[in-house]
Amino acid sequence: MxxxxxxxxxxxxxxxxxxxxxxxxxxxxxxxKKSGNTMNQTDRNDLYNESNDNQNYGFVRQVKNPVPGESTNINAGDVITREQLANQISKLTVGLPDVNDSSVVVTDAEVLIAYQADTSDERSRAQVADQVKKTAESAVPKWFGIYVTDDPALRQNVENIASMTPNQANTDKAVKDTVKMMKENSPQGRNDTKMNQ
Missing domain, CATH: 1.20.5 (Single alpha-helices involved in coiled-coils or other helix-helix interfaces)
Structure with a gap:
């Protein structure tokens, strides 16, 4: 017992x-984390990457704050600005094989890209325009209008828009006029139906 x-x-x-x-x-x-904070993969790299090589996936886990009435804090640093988007698109664009220079302006609804590329004929010019446009599409939400140009004269227009503020009187007109000239003077890439043919 x-x-x-x-x-x-x-x-x-x-x-x-x-x-x-x-x-x-x-x-x-x-x-x-029960606190409502984020659990990033890099916080506990050993849990997700046993080999500990430096090729991490982006991973974020959000947990709803368990305390009623309290919300998760969103810091100003958590928001991507237009300047950061323009920087990212510009870096991605010059990473393309034939693009040597890229100026990018991101407004509230448009992305304007003026680039200089090594192209020898209209076909390669259209292919590079398509690559530049698709690169920008990968970085911004789908509702953005993306316009590209390889016309050196329009580069100055794009750079002039960058120095304007959204509240200036002629900003909208300058953007619309530049977009119109970009469409008239430069290939805008192939649309999806042409790509599948």
Missing amino acids: KKMISALAISGILLSACGGNDQQIADNDSVY
Whole structure:
């Protein structure tokens, strides 16, 4: 009988120790964040990348804040600005094989790209325009109008728009006029139906 009571006591102690350990793991911020903050892959790189090579995927996990009435804080640094988008698109564009120079303006609804490329004929010119446009499409929401030009004269128009503010009187007209000239003077890339033929 004493052996059975001691075995039950030892089992009870072991089970309570395991239960406490599970609670400690659940409360540990580095494994699961109950605070409503983000859990980034790079916070716990060892959990996701056993090989620890530096080729990380982008991963973010959001957990709803468990406290009623409190919301997750969004910092000003969490928002992508038009300047950051323009920078990203410009870097991606000059990474294309035939593009040597790229000026990008991002407005509220348009992306205007003036680029200089090594093209020898109209066909290669159209292909580069298509690549530049698709590169920009990969970086911005679908509702943005994307317009491209390889006309050196229009580069100055794009750069002039960059120095304007959205509240200036002629900004909308300057954007519309530049878009119109870009469409008239430069290939705008192939549309999806032509690409599939």
